[in-house]
Amino acid sequence: MQAQIQLAALLAGVNLVCLLALTAVWARNYRRFRTTLVLGLLAFAVAMLVENALALYFFFTMQSLYSGDPHVQQAVLVLRALQLVAVGTLTYATLK
Template structure:
């Protein structure tokens, strides 16, 4: 069964989130090695959690397509949540990497 347009867009956003989180994690791990502060440790933990969450989401998008296929409202909600997560991670990426 082919993925619907909304779920395909959500999967693409999850993939982009993973790609944005990898350099963020690298910067924050490097910063933690230098500063050893609780704030930076929290950022590392955040990046790891979000990276795992998005990777697991990608797995489910491709392995359990029928889970999302039944209800267009669920598909729309999943897409909106992925989009909000992308905005948050993109904002963090912008401020961290500039």
């Protein structure tokens, strides 16, 4: 696996950890408050969890999908990094 794709896979793993924390907090909050806003946040976290889990699966099982073009690898890495910034900021604000 190429270095950029390995880094993208690592970032997807970090995103998963953050999203697991968000899911736990928002699930607890939904059980307590029963608001549609918290339910929406919980649905968002679950959807992003599934997306990142599938990304990790594809990184490790379909390496040929990303290995051909270095521009694609760089784009995937940048997108994973941007997602980490967004999810990391949201995790920080939620846990604070």
